Amino acid sequence: MSPTGTPGPAPDSAVQPAPAHTAPPARALPGHGESHRHVLVAIVLNKPGVLNRVASLMRARNFNIETLAVSHTDQLEVSRMTITLRGDDVAVEQAAKQLYRLIDVLKVQDVTSDPTVEHEIALIKVRADERNRGEVLTIAEMYKARVVDLAAESLIVEATGTEAEVDALISLLRGFGIKELVRSGTVVMSRGAGSIEEAVKR
């Protein structure tokens, strides 16, 4: 029996009848928001097969990884992955939660909207001879890129910067003829004193 004065459900008379046959509002599906680029940082145990687990999970759950950069951290037994992927907020949150299910994953953080330093490195082998070498060098200089190899008919430009900056440089160099291009994928670090790895320090 309900104690007196409990603001429980109203008595019988106020019980709503089964809703009439009006068109009910549709239940929202999770997600279906605007798709944009997300950056996830995953701190994982540096064990054989971890990369495979992460990649396999992303494939099986239908997430498309755009870039992935992996290396060990200051602690050799811990690795850090930077994953960029496209999707709406809910889908990417789901990807992060699924990553958390992996036993070897220590931490996952979506740093898309956090203040971060975000860089990638690109090596671009450009066709360049004595006629246009100066032009290439000027463009590289404007993008704070440097030339790391020089040959008679080509040179290698090493560029660092955000994905957008590297994209811009590449599009400018394309006119000269790009013979080879490699990009490392984005790596990020949060600005300020805080550390993404802090929570997993043992």
Add this chain to the structure above:
Amino acid sequence: MVTKEEGLGRSPGRTTGRTTTATTTAPTATSAAPTTSGTLGAVPPNAGSPNAGSPRPDGTLSGRERINHMPGAGTERADAISAGRREMLSDARRNQIRSLAERGVKRPRIGADAVCEALVRQGVEVFFGYPGGVVLPFYDVLGDYPELRHVLVRHEQGGAHAADGYARATGKVGVCLATSGPGATNLVTGIGNAMLDSVPIVAITGNVVGSLLGKDAFQEIDITGITLPCTKHNYLVRDPNDIPRVFAEAFHIARTGRPGPVHIDLTKDALMGVCSAEHPETVDLPGFRPTLEGHFRQIKLAAGEIARARRPVILAGHGVLIAEATEELRELAEKAQIPVAHTLLGVSAMDETHPLSLGFVGMHGWKHVNKAIQSADLLIALGMRFDDRVTGHVPTFAPYARIIHVDIDPAEIGKNVAVEIPIVGDVKRVLTALLPQVQPVAPEQRAAYLKEIADWRSESEKAPWHGSGSWRNGQLSADYVVGKIGEASGHDATIVADVGQNQMWAARYAGFRRPKSHISSGGLGTMGFGLPAAMGAAIGRPDKETWAIVGDGGLQMTAQELMTLVQDNIPVKIALLDNHKLGMVRQWQELVYAGNYHSSHLLGPDWVKLAEAYGVAGFRATTPEEVDGAIAAARAVDGPALVHFVIAEQQNVFPMMPAGKGLSDLLEEQFEEPKQ
């Protein structure tokens, strides 16, 4: 070598002192009698006696006990069995690993010893395995560990399902073992099944010696690569000294948080190499810390939602059973007078005779339950994951309801359905924290609401039920058979379903009163699951009767395990609902594919003869009148038995939610002959 007598499980040692005639005569009686009427002859004279089950003054077993292997509840013997079970599970036993020297064995301790010790340590009493080349070092030492019972299955898939059934019936971790290559790949279906249904099993496979890995050696396959996406975690062990740690971690991972299968692949040299590592007392898994306690603020919000709701419905899933939160579920339902709907795997989370228990929801669930959900203003989802068989077309699912979702896996929150109040945590702990905050509601306050559901219920329960036992033209109706089995076993047996129509009939009509008495392959929907899972369940709960309700299609997938039942004398009773069809396929072809019945008709063997060939007592019922007798005859057998129910070929499971439709769009049985 197995002698014929041992092989049949009827060696003199097993039957000494048991003078029942049913044991020895049942198979003969049926084989001698014509198959359609042979059922009644095998009923023991005292099966129906009112005194059956009471212990005799001189301590011998009464007729009922003797023939069923099952002491009556509340008797001294039943108490002794449960005390013995508790003791076996206690921590004291767990830590009692006798060293090889204590066992009087003079040889170095190898990796295989470490495996056996780890199993003993984890409280494993029984496991299901199949030997082969690379696991022979393990089988070579297994004899030194008599506390480990090894059940030799006939196919590795059966071993995995048996471990699965064992785990679901007991709540403990089930263990199965196979050799490399084909043995390992045969386990995969069972591992996937355990993954989708969150069942804690540890699957052990052997692999070729480490130096041959990656060389395409004989029976080598990258099994850890194969099981990676269908396990909670997996290991490849190449060093014997890793075995103690890996096993401790594997069992911890399998049973902690959201349970699931863990696979351990051991190379042959890891099994054979000398092992000096000790078993760790604790595990160090920094990346595995499941959230058990629900967030207090979310729980407070949930209590507020419950207080405001006028038409609340609880959706109880497998998580309630896994967390053993059935008492808390009942308390919540009673305190706030909330009706409870079950998902397929949540069936048996609440006594179905409880007035607030509605029955099961979803594609083939009860119409009144689906209606209650579609008109609810609050869904309290406990330990379930909004599977598409539950929600149907999501935009039409429970359109008026706000949702509280309690689940231990954060990845389930917002995966299929957006929810208002997510609570990540163990269902039992969340409910324990929530209960004091829930405002009590008097039954009168919900009278109109509950009356409305009750009215829907009386209508919906009547519609598809064939209480006379005959479907059309006197053909045997499957729902009636399943109902009779539930009744005959006192609604206390563990009922293990296969997949398809039989599974839906079992969930709808058997009537479940005891938690974990319903076992079904939900997520993966694995045909062939029924018989081997029942085998595991019967071994796990020897104090309970076990029925496997299977179809003729599913049984033909794993019928080889009939021999395991006999060799290990596992008293599973098999109810074969034989419609000579892949029933659910045929149903879809009738209703969705305009009657294009391609490949859904299948022949089967003479099942009674087949059973008897295996040494399993076989019975047959083809008319409603024969059902009771056949069930009683099977129950009277001391050991496994099979009842071949020849059911109507064209009976469908109704209601049915067509694929892509919602819970409000149920198809119901049309009372006219289908055009064929």
